[in-house]
Amino acid sequence: MSTFDFPPSILSRPVYGRLEPRAGKSHMMIADAEGAEAILRLAAEDATLMAKSNILYIPGDTGDKYTSQLKALKPKQLYVGPSYEAAVPRLRRTLLDAHMGLQVYLAGTEGLMGQAMLEATTAGIPHSAIQTEHHGSVARRVQCVHCKGITEDVMLDPFQCSHCGLNLFVRDHYSRRLAAFQGVCIDAEDPGNVPASVELYS
Amino acid sequence: MTIQFNDETFRGDYTFKNSQWAIDRFPFPFHEDNYMYSVNMEQHQGGPEGSVYEKRFDVDEHYVSEMKDRAQVLAEDPLRCQSLPHMTLAGWDLLELIMVSKSEDYPDLFELHRDGNHWHWINKPMGIDQRFTFMDETTLPYGPMEYITRQTQGDFAVLDQRDDNLWMDAGMVTTQADWSLDFDIGMNFFEWHAPVPKAHEMGIFVRALKFLLNVQQGSPARRLNWTMTVNPLLDTSPENYHKWGVQKTTLTPENVGQKQHLRVELQTFFRLPRSNALVFPIRCYLIALEDVVSVPKWGRRLHRVIRDLPEELATYKGFIDNRPLIVDYLSKFDDGLATSPGIWPDKDSEPPLQA
Numbered sequence: 023m024s025t026f027d028f029p030p031s032i033l034s035r036p037v038y039g040r041l042e043p044r045a046g047k048s049h050m051m052i053a054d055a056e057g058a059e060a061i062l063r064l065a066a067e068d069a070t071l072m073a074k075s076n077i078l079y080i081p082g083d084t085g086d087k088y089t090s091q092l093k094a095l096k097p098k099q100l101y102v103g104p105s106y107e108a109a110v111p112r113l114r115r116t117l118l119d120a121h122m123g124l125q126v127y128l129a130g131t132e133g134l135m136g137q138a139m140l141e142a143t144t145a146g147i148p149h150s151a152i153q154t155e156h157h158g159s160v161a162r163r164v165q166c167v168h169c170k171g172i173t174e175d176v177m178l179d180p181f182q183c184s185h186c187g188l189n190l191f192v193r194d195h196y197s198r199r200l201a202a203f204q205g206v207c208i209d210a211e212d213p214g215n216v217p218a219s220v221e222l223y224s
Numbered sequence: 225m226t227i228q229f230n231d232e233t234f235r236g237d238y239t240f241k242n243s244q245w246a247i248d249r250f251p252f253p254f255h256e257d258n259y260m261y262s263v264n265m266e267q268h269q270g271g272p273e274g275s276v277y278e279k280r281f282d283v284d285e286h287y288v289s290e291m292k293d294r295a296q297v298l299a300e301d302p303l304r305c306q307s308l309p310h311m312t313l314a315g316w317d318l319l320e321l322i323m324v325s326k327s328e329d330y331p332d333l334f335e336l337h338r339d340g341n342h343w344h345w346i347n348k349p350m351g352i353d354q355r356f357t358f359m360d361e362t363t364l365p366y367g368p369m370e371y372i373t374r375q376t377q378g379d380f381a382v383l384d385q386r387d388d389n390l391w392m393d394a395g396m397v398t399t400q401a402d403w404s405l406d407f408d409i410g411m412n413f414f415e416w417h418a419p420v421p422k423a424h425e426m427g428i429f430v431r432a433l434k435f436l437l438n439v440q441q442g443s444p445a446r447r448l449n450w451t452m453t454v455n456p457l458l459d460t461s462p463e464n465y466h467k468w469g470v471q472k473t474t475l476t477p478e479n480v481g482q483k484q485h486l487r488v489e490l491q492t493f494f495r496l497p498r499s500n501a502l503v504f505p506i507r508c509y510l511i512a513l514e515d516v517v518s519v520p521k522w523g524r525r526l527h528r529v530i531r532d533l534p535e536e537l538a539t540y541k542g543f544i545d546n547r548p549l550i551v552d553y554l555s556k557f558d559d560g561l562a563t564s565p566g567i568w569p570d571k572d573s574e575p576p577l578q579a
Contacts, residue, residue: 034411034418167404167462170303188466195419199410206462210469211545 024056024157026223035194036132038156043068047123050116051097052138054080054106056158057130058088064127065095072097078113080106080134082158106134113138117145129155133163133174136201149198160223164192165202172202178219180208189216226332229288229349235296240456240510246285247515251276252567253448253488257528259537261423263431268446268492276490277446280325281376282507283333288349290377290399290458297398297459298374303406304461305370307382307394314382314394315369316359317496318503322372347375369394378490378507381405383413383436385500390436392416399458399508401451401487402465402542421536439502441495448567449489452543452550456485456510475546480553481514484546486526513553521564521574523557530554 028037041060049071051061058079065072076099081089089102103109126142128135135154143149161175171185179192183205190205197204209216232239242250271277276284297304307315323345327336335346341358352375356363364371373380373396382394389412397405408416413433414424423429439445453460454472475483490507517523530538531551538544559578564570 032418033424034415165407167407168464168466170406193419195407197407197411200407204404204407204462207466207469210466211472213470 024059026156026160028156028160028223031194034196036136036154036196036198038135038154041127041129041153041155043071044125044153046125047074047121048098049075049125049127050120050142051075051077051127051129052079052113052134053077053128054130054134054158055082055084056088057128057134057155058084058092059157060129060155061127062088062091062095074098076116077101078103078109078116080104080109080130084158106137110137110141113141114145117141117147120145120147126152127155128152130157131159131161132156133161133201136163136196136198140198140201143198162192162222163202164190164205165197165200166190166205168207172200173205176203176205177221179222180216180219181205192222227283227285227287227349230285232286232289234289234293234456234458238455238457240286240289242511242515243285247511247518248569248571249275249284250511250515251448251488251490251509252516252519252522252525252569253450254525254529255565255567257525257563258532259529260534261426261428263428263435264447265432265435265445266447268444268494276507276509279329280444280492280494281322281329281378281505282490283326283330283349283377287377291350291375293458294374294396294398297461301463304398304463305373305396306405306409307367307369308410311369311382311384311394311499311501312361312367314384314496314499314501314503315367317499317501318380318382319368319372320358321494321496321503322376326376350375370396376505378505381504381506382496383502383504385437385502387412388437389413390433390502398461400461400506401449401453401489401508402460402462404462406463419540421540422534436493436502439493439495441497444492444494446490446492449491451487451541452546453485453487453510454483454546456512458508458510460487472542472546475549477549477552480546480549481517482512484513484550484553485510486513486516513550517554517557519569519571520557520577521570523554523577524559524561525563527551527554527558 041064043064053061072095075097077097078101080103128138139152161177163174164176165172166183169186173184180189183190188207189209191208193204195204234240276282323336326334333348337344343356343358345354379399380396381392383390384393391412395405417429488509492505494503516526538547
């Protein structure tokens with residue numbers, strides 16, 4: 023099982039649910055890695071869904087594990103891409119053509135869901151209308167509050183900013199506009215005193 | 225009175241200083257000998273003559289130097305002033321509110337002459353004489369919110385109202401108690417307050433939001449908030465925390481009275497007419513502990529408040545490590561006598577410190 027129960031946290035921290043088939047003219051599903059499991063389940067729950075679904079999938083380190091199963095669902099459109107960044111132009115183009123009645127489903131890591139949600143909300147879909155389901159890694163996208171650079175796939179707390187090199191602790195404070203958590207210098211008051219890193223949620 | 229504007233700094237050599245006038249009118253935030261969160265709102269319809277509550281936008285001796293400090297912060301980090309595209313109208317609303325208020329409240333310092341949309345603004349302390357067309361951005365050197373808040377003390381959060389919530393969609397933030405506009409812009413009321421401990425569970429934000437959603441035009445509200453800052457540093461931003469955080473470790477028993485400052489925010493809330501946005505000015509007043517304790521009542525009270533503050537709040541406000549040092553200093557100004565209710569200094573009626 024690839025799901026993780028996040029402990030309760032502050033109100034800016036996103037919470038994730040369980041994707042459910044919803045009535046709609048068309049369905050946009052964006053997932054990475056183990057997020058495919060949520061899509062496979064959706065298809066099993068509603069056999070009519072796939073004929074109206076456009077799936078955008080980034081396998082990441084799961085390789086071919088889920089791609090043939092997704093193909094077998096016979097969605098209206100399926101894109102399997104090498105990275106989220108590579109998929110963004112296609113996602114934007116698809117959202118440009120979207121009409122009323124589009125349902126958006128996000129599944130996978132927080133970084134993927136957060137960035138895809140930003141694209142969808144920029145296109146005019148309210149964030150509260152978008153379904154999400156977490157699967158896979160608990161790594162985070164973190165913005166350094168000091169240099170503003172974003173470090174992807176942060177698993178350790180504290181960690182070193184990949185842009186300015188400061189040692190940052192990872193807050194639960196989250197910005198949908200940046201699709202990122204906040205990283206703040208951990209040794210500002212005692213330079214050089216950086217505690218040993220631990221894995222998030224370990 | 226005519227204000228004598230100080231030439232002073234809020235960084236580096238820290239020449240900031242409060243005159244006796246500024247000490248006497250300081251907005252001391254504690255109305256009793258202890259502190260806990262509350263929705264401490266009241267109408268912002270003036271106050272005692274000479275107090276910081278009297279005018280809609282208080283101007284004091286620090287005005288010109290604070291505006292220089294703001295310009296310096298913005299030159300180093302333009303992200304401290306941002307406005308999402310739908311907030312320009314609210315920016316014009318704010319510009320109008322401030323220009324009208326200041327020219328009416330301080331006619332010797334500010335003038336506004338209006339002929340239809342042809343406006344003429346004179347800001348004497350800053351030496352600004354600007355003719356522009358109201359609602360035409362091309363006639364001002366900055367967007368309307370940035371233009372007027374470069375000339376007005378205090379931070380400004382401009383909140384859009386929709387979906388029964390307030391959204392921080394624009395702001396000018398250079399004198400903040402450690403929060404980032406760049407990170408929080410676009411968040412709703414509960415989201416940008418998310419890191420505050422305890423207050424959510426106490427229902428503070430639900431009640432505060434309900435109040436703020438109903439603030440009406442012409443009926444502004446206000447409250448005080450506070451924290452502690454080492455050195456009179458206005459820009460205690462998270463952006464620069466890796467630079468200023470270390471200053472917290474420079475306190476000693478000898479310098480705590482001069483270096484440790486009580487930082488008070490006079491927060492006001494005005495409904496804006498065209499946009500229906502809510503503007504939330506957050507005006508920062510700083511005072512050194514040695515000046516606080518020059519008022520006997522405030523010395524007694526501050527000692528008790530800081531000594532008894534719950535650990536969670538002292539941690540959130542960022543002075544938990546320095547609290548013993550601060551309490552030790554303040555204890556010398558607390559003789560155990562009772563204090564009069566309310567925030568006012570009551571210098572004429574409260575007894576001097578007993579030996």
